[in-house]
Amino acid sequence: MGNQSVIKFEHVDKVFTLENKEKKLFAKKRRFYGLKDVSFEIAKGSIVGILGSNGSGKSTMSNILAGISMQTSGEVTIVGEQALIAIKAGLNEQLTGIENIKMKGALLGLSKKTINTIIEDVVGFAELGDFLYQPVKKYSSGMKSRLGFSISIALDPDIIIVDEALSVGDKAFAAKCMEKMEELRDSGKTIIFISHSIGQVRDFCEEGIWIENGVLQMQGEINEVADAYEVYVDEFKALSKEEKKQVKQKNMDERIIK
Numbered sequence: 524m525g526n527q528s529v530i531k532f533e534h535v536d537k538v539f540t541l542e543n544k545e546k547k548l549f550a551k552k553r554r555f556y557g558l559k560d561v562s563f564e565i566a567k568g569s570i571v572g573i574l575g576s577n578g579s580g581k582s583t584m585s586n587i588l589a590g591i592s593m594q595t596s597g598e599v600t601i602v603g604e605q606a607l608i609a610i611k612a613g614l615n616e617q618l619t620g621i622e623n624i625k626m627k628g629a630l631l632g633l634s635k636k637t638i639n640t641i642i643e644d645v646v647g648f649a650e651l652g653d654f655l656y657q658p659v660k661k662y663s664s665g666m667k668s669r670l671g672f673s674i675s676i677a678l679d680p681d682i683i684i685v686d687e688a689l690s691v692g693d694k695a696f697a698a699k700c701m702e703k704m705e706e707l708r709d710s711g712k713t714i715i716f717i718s719h720s721i722g723q724v725r726d727f728c729e730e731g732i733w734i735e736n737g738v739l740q741m742q743g744e745i746n747e748v749a750d751a752y753e754v755y756v757d758e759f760k761a762l763s764k765e766e767k768k769q770v771k772q773k774n775m776d777e778r779i780i781k
């Protein structure tokens with residue numbers, strides 16, 4: 524691993540099992556690549572945008588990065604003084620917002636005093652009021668993003684993964700998050716930013732990783748990667764309904780393990 528690398532994926536596969544609910548009896552479970560042979564390296568202090576269509580594997584990748592799930596094979600190496608945190612995905616739905624903070628803090632081995640400071644920060648930033656005392660399953664998607672984002676920044680990790688936090692919720696809150704992310708970027712943190720908004724990724728990130736159909740397509744300067752991704756998106760959009768269906772089926776077939 525190069526001196527400055529903080530994240531390294533080497534030939535990472537993630538295999539999911541698909542159930543066939545209609546033909547449960549005697550039906551063979553199908554195995555499916557969420558990620559296939561993905562390799563890349565991220566240097567310390569990089570601001571990396573992850574691009575890819577729906578179902579391409581972005582969240583699968585960020586969940587492995589954040590330690591929420593494990594790869595099936597391949598090596599994932601992460602170097603950091605403190606754990607990296609993913610938004611939303613790590614929240615426990617049964618627990619309240621406050622309980623989630625306490626649990627995350629305990630898992631990271633933080634002191635009670637530090638956890639209390641984090642709670643104060645989250646109360647101040649998330650603007651969730653009494654909802655912080657309600658189970659997360661009662662939150663809207665935007666509220667979960669607010670909580671996830673607020674916990675992540677309050678924990679002050681070296682590597683932060685922002686997964687779609689800014690595409691939900693109101694504009695004022697999204698602007699506040701963006702401002703906070705700029706502050707984190709300028710303080711030298713490594714940031715991995717997953718968003719469907721190509722414009723937002725172009726504006727914020729320096730580097731890009733494009734993943735499609737579970738396979739890494741490109742890594743490089745953000746505008747080059749975003750340009751290539753946009754060409755792919757436009758070409759797909761221009762297809763007829765039948766052609767789109769065929770492409771989707773072909774992509775699915777490529778991911779099924781026979």
Ligand SMILES: Nc1ncnc2c1ncn2[C@@H]1O[C@H](COP(=O)(O)OP(=O)(O)OP(=O)(O)O)[C@@H](O)[C@H]1O
Pocket residue numbers: 539540541556557575576577578579580581582583584
């Ligand atoms: N736990 C799981 N079991 C089975 N399949 C899964 C599981 N999690 C994800 N998948 C599948 O793996 C593929 C990649 O999903 P993932 O959520 O990583 O995509 P994504 O790029 O984040 O998509 P989106 O942009 O829609 O959020 C999808 O086809 C999804 O259906």
